[in-house]
Amino acid sequence: MSIDDLRPRIDWGKYQTLTLDRRDGGVLLVTIAEPDGFPAPTLTRRHTEISHVWRDFADDPELRVAVITGRGDKFWTVEGTDGIEEMLENPGSYANTVNLIREGLANVHGIVNCDKPIVSAINGEAMGSGLAVALLADVSVAATDARLIDGHLLQGIAAGDHSVMIWPLLCGMAKAKYHLLASEDLTGEVAERIGLVSAAVPAGDVLDTALGIAHRMAAGPQHALRWTKRSLNHWLRTATPAFEASLGFEALSFFGPDLVEALKAQIENRSPEFATPLPW
Template sequence: MRYENYETLKITRNGKILTVAFNRPELRNATNPRMHQELLRVWPEIGQDPETHVVILTGEGKAFSAGGDIAQMKRNLDDRQRWNESMHEAKRILFNMLDCDRPVIGRINGAAVGLGSTVALMCDITIATETAKICDPHVKVGLTAGDGGSVLWPMLAGHARTRLLLLTGETITGRQAADIGLITEAVPADKLDARVNEIAEKIANGATTAIRTTKRALVMSVRAQLEAQMDGHLGLETMSYLSDDHRIAVEAFVDGATPVFTGR
């Protein structure tokens, strides 16, 4: 597998270990339509790659992924066709990750925000630096946390904690995320690569069929939850996209101002 024509993802190989890195470091690896399309494509390709036994998913530069590109959001405020496409893409990205039977290790080297946090939590094993910033701030831009966060966060860390985090859009550190069970582990920044590589090597050299089928078994409950709820959650997010509060939030964010919400 040559993994050609990728621009927003940087793909490298070390033996049986494939590293996929978000590659828009100048924008803290914020997503855009091109990245959505490449994330849709990469997981089926990995699933057909006989050389890859484990994947490390990370970000170039100082962030994992800062989530949605707010400037792009402003340009698309009235482009409902693009919004509907993005909702379909967000759903398919998560399901394509589930369909890929290669274990995925999230290497969270910095901010994992919005869809970035959702993708981080979709990894089979998630290792973050202790100071990494993790949040799903949909409500801060006037949107429903509908692209997977409202399913994954309570499933991993429980409803009581994640109600607070998702209803406020509060940021937590990698250490706090590990302490509440949202991610697998948090380590000092200078230990991140060693720990991720240790786990990757162990999986890469393990019993291939047993590992892949165990992943398939483990994701069945996640798939069931997403299949039952995802369309409804994306519908609620679309409702919030049409609100005045979303427009107010995006315009304020781009202008460096504090949004004054109207409730409409």
């Protein structure tokens, strides 16, 4: 029996919301589908697929580096009111909350613990789980006019899918607190200036720049590359308790009234009025 006999058989055809393009030199280009017109189940599937693709990428012996980008002028957005009525009917669903935690853990730990490099090409608006992928990538290239939005607090929920782990390391605690606690989104240009992304370039150059970086890494010494990434990511692993606490608080937020108010405000096209009485 050889090591190849023990490798998992990867079904790349199972992905419906991600387009996978194998490039020369062992580079995998992952393109996130646009959410326009997607029904809520498809958006849910996109969330699930992004949390599983990194394991398949890590297990494929022919692949060396991944580049992830969005289609058109969006990286990852959540648009419209699909699924909001359903959430309003049962915002504190225990089963949904458990699934949120499971997939949040899979997405973040999948990127951090994947020894192969991942490059993000942030071609436009990025939020939610997509923002987590964009900023947890080993190298992040953003369009200067891209919008990076961590809107958790605007939805009445704690920021829990990545930011507590990575933002203070990238841009410092003062900037992290400002943008997260004040829900202040920022452009790719500003994100580069404060250190939140690796580079900001004109929108038309984002993907080519990211692919160029990926091909350069794919041509390098693979064991040394992966061991260096693994060593660097111990900084992120030290923040795992903070990340998992934040994910738990985000999950708890789904059982409170602030999320309901935020969802109603979105349907009614108004600003939410949070007035939760504090028991402590």
